[in-house]
Amino acid sequence: GENVEQHPSTLSVQEGDSAVIKCTYSDSASNYFPWYKQELGKRPQLIIDIRSNVGEKKDQRIAVTLNKTAKHFSLHITETQPEDSAVYFCAASIGPWGSQGNLIFGKGTKLSVKP
Amino acid sequence: DSGVTQTPKHLITATGQRVTLRCSPRSGDLSVYWYQQSLDQGLQFLIQYYNGEERAKGNILERFSAQQFPDLHSELNLSSLELGDSALYFCASSTLRETDTQYFGPGTRLTVL
Numbered sequence: 001g002e003n004v005e006q007h008p009s010t011l012s013v014q015e016g017d018s019a020v021i022k023c024t025y026s027d028s029a030s031n032y033f034p035w036y037k038q039e040l041g042k043r044p045q046l047i048i049d050i051r052s053n054v055g056e057k058k059d060q061r062i063a064v065t066l067n068k069t070a071k072h073f074s075l076h077i078t079e080t081q082p083e084d085s086a087v088y089f090c091a092a093s094i095g096p097w098g099s100q101g102n103l104i105f106g107k108g109t110k111l112s113v114k115p
Numbered sequence: 116d117s118g119v120t121q122t123p124k125h126l127i128t129a130t131g132q133r134v135t136l137r138c139s140p141r142s143g144d145l146s147v148y149w150y151q152q153s154l155d156q157g158l159q160f161l162i163q164y165y166n167g168e169e170r171a172k173g174n175i176l177e178r179f180s181a182q183q184f185p186d187l188h189s190e191l192n193l194s195s196l197e198l199g200d201s202a203l204y205f206c207a208s209s210t211l212r213e214t215d216t217q218y219f220g221p222g223t224r225l226t227v228l
Binding site for chain 1: 117148157158159160163171173205215216217218219220221222224
């Protein structure tokens with residue numbers, strides 16, 4: 001089945017710097033790649049997602065890139081702020097669009113942004 | 116607020132007991148997913164229902180079962196509870212008509228003593 005590897009497990013940056021989190025997936029049939037942000041004890045919140053027919057997507061300070069050939073995708077956060085501190089999860093979904101969408105998650109990256 | 120609701124927020128019970136967790140999806144969403152999050156295992160997909168029918172199964176134990184009712188709310192039943200079942204249980208929903216985007220509920224924290 002699908003397996004998603006996420007690196008690094010922890011990441012500490014200074015406020016204003018950029019942060020990059022990388023994920024690789026094993027199943028070339030995966031076609032949907034969301035990123036979730038989770039604060040301690042709270043629900044995962046979708047921050048950005050990308051589909052396999054797109055190479056890059058940007059939303060203000062957040063961007064995601066996808067390399068289907070290498071089977072990896074990355075989250076880029078620019079101009080980090082202390083409120084960006086959280087655990088970030090990448091995920092991959094297999095299955096025909098509109099049919100099945102269960103997500104396989106990476107193990108998470110704990111991002112700390114120091115003021 | 117994602118629009119997905121889960122009850123109860125917290126549940127404390129003893130080993131060997133049985134509990135039921137409840138989830139109401141966002142208005143219009145037909146698909147419900149259950150995930151388990153424990154400290155050392157991250158977010159694990161358990162089971163998916165779509166319009167009342169089981170659609171996909173993940174790492175769900177035989178002691179666990181779920182169902183989705185005609186009004187689309189879902190229940191996750193956990194029986195013969197063990198200490199290792201202590202975790203956050205999240206429900207998520209999606210439309211599966213135009214997008215696979217899943218929105219998570221606030222979770223139920225289960226503590227087995």
